[in-house]
Amino acid sequence: MSDDLTAAVVPDISNKHKNTLADETGDSSESIEQPPLKKSISNVPITLNIRYKTQTFSVQCDLYDTLKDLKDKLDKLTNIDPQVQKLINKSITSAKHNDATTTLKDLNINDGQTLLLIGATRTEIFSASELKNNASGNKNSMEDYTLGTNKKEPLCKQTKHEKVIKIGKPENAQIGITNRHDPLPPSIDGLYMSMLNQTAKKARLTFKLEMDELWINTAETTKRIPMSQIRNIIDESIEGHEGYSIVGFQTGTTENSIIWIYWCPSQYVKSIRREVLSDN
Structure with missing residues (x-):
């Protein structure tokens, strides 16, 4: 009989103890769920x-x-x-x-x-840096060219660029806007393009981001340039033509490797630099 009494009493003590803990902690068997932690998402x-x-x-x-x-x-x-x-x-x-x-x-x-x-990987960047240092002694190097243009007249005043500017803005040129930075469009039409010893041709820039390529389309051909091959971009506003810029894509170490684009709407220049060179 004592065993039966013990069995009857023990659950009561356990429940009482459980209720006491619930009263002290404010918890109960009916409130099991806790507020989710912030990091659980x-x-x-x-x-x-x-x-x-x-x-x-x-x-x-x-x-x-x-x-x-x-x-x-x-x-x-x-x-x-x-x-x-x-x-x-x-x-x-x-x-x-x-x-x-x-x-x-x-x-x-x-x-x-x-x-x-x-x-570019760190190794590729290091190799490009070494190449640039090796080319620094070449008077036709891109570095010397850039320094020279800073000391001389603006690009649009230099003979080879001035000749293209004098042709006039293409009739289908997009509207250029100063002091504004717009997202990169899929393509930019109404441009002129010139390379070493070539006559300026009407062109369109097409940005094939999914292929990591820049396409320069003319009536005769399409030049496809991997963005990883573009080492530098030179850009300068065209004096007397607000909202338009000259943009040069450098694919080698000398001035002769630059592909020049004229009448580029200035509002896209920063986006072009960001997409091609990862500039901020």
Whole structure:
């Protein structure tokens, strides 16, 4: 009989103890769920396909990873400094983002999507720097040319450029706007293009970001230039023609390697530099 009493009493003591704890902590069996922790939203694993040149990497990340998180992972895979990485996808606009705070979810990037990665590796940058240093003693080097133009008259006053400017603005030139920076359009029409010992030709710039190429279209041909081959961009406003600029794409180490574009609407110059050279 004593055993039966003990069995009857023990549950009562246990329940009383449980109720006492509930009273002290403010908790009860009816309030089991706790407010979710803030970081619990960052638990949506996704896989992205990163295409770089001829390679494709599968990268495991989280939907709430920031662009900085993703670029840090790509740095380890490719040896491309996050500061020079450019990620291109139809979900990513040309507007500037804060890599430290913008998440993949903010950019509407989903599981299984493919992003194009553009950028030179640290090794390639070092090699280019060495080449530039080796070419510094050449009086025809790009560095000497740039310094020379800074000391002389503006580009539009130099004979070879002045001849093209005097031809006049193409009839289909887009409206140029000063002191404004617009996102890069798919193409820019109403231009003139000239290269070494060539007559200026009407041209159109087409930006093939998904292929990492700049196309220069003329009536006769299309010149396709990998953006990784463009070492520098020279740009200068055309005096007396507000809203328009001369833009030079340097593909080698000398002045002769520059492809000159005339009547480029000035509002696109900064975007061109950002897309091709990763300039801010």
